[in-house]
Amino acid sequence: MTQKITVNTPKDFNFQQCLIYLNRSKLERLHVVENDRLRKLLNIKGNHILCEFSQPIMSQLEITLLNTTAAKAEQSAIIAHAREWFDLERDLSGFYKIASKDKLLSQLSRAYPGLRIVRIHDLFQALCWAILGQQINIEFAYTLQSRIIENYGQKLAHEGTIYWLFPQPEIMATLTVRELRQLQLTNKKSEYIIGVANAICKGIISKKSLQNLPDFDTAQKQLLKLHGVGPWTANYVLMRCLGSADAFPLEDIGLHNAIKKSLHLPEKPTIDKVQKLAGNWVGWRAYAAFYLYRSLQ
């Protein structure tokens, strides 16, 4: 007897749009997209629960537990995870209002209606993903991430497919640069990831403590103290993990290319030009960035 949980979703949420984003790389190891269904292994209070997400009707997500059943408290945690994953608490009316008056955003919001920022629940995973993505192409970042997961993550086999959890910082903190170098990470990326793992294990930084700060600017300052975390990485993590709708990875080459593509510019825009454009998106710059990323797929 499989257990099903339903999650009510807001009007301007389009599960299909999010699935397209989630399905952008064949090297993804942390979820599987298949026939409008999404499967992900969740770590709920230490229990590894394989969840299948689908959308039987527009206003609902249905979560089917494939390998176990969940008690009330676990069910609540699964629902909370889903609501965070697809940023369902957000009222997007402000974003669409801004978008309606902006040439670039109006184009993107029409192209990807109901797309929401797909969040990364785990701070360590978000930091690692950003560090891996520094200065290399995304597909190679996926290659590196898949190697880390397959070497150090926990897994569950179900009906012939393996589902993975991202490695715990406690595991990664014990590694040496030499070990990560063998996965073709650079010296720097290896040092940064081991350092971040240690910082999290020692409680120097945590998602909870960052979320308890008065504002995202303060959280950004804390993130910047980590070795290997610069402005781009800090803003990326604020956007993907901590739930800022306004964080903006200004230096992002991908964003620059997306703007070039959408506005049919002959060259990539300068930083000043990007900053000027983003000036029209204040309050919703993370959403603008996420829609721009989506336009590169």
Place this chain on the structure above:
DNA sequence: GTCCAGGCCGACA
């Protein structure tokens, strides 16, 4: 072979 890819650090002025 060259250039680019969802940057960051440390040195130096």
Place this chain on the structure above:
DNA sequence: TGTCGGCATGGA
């Protein structure tokens, strides 16, 4: 405070 070279790798 602002700028610049070095880093290291895979793919086009």
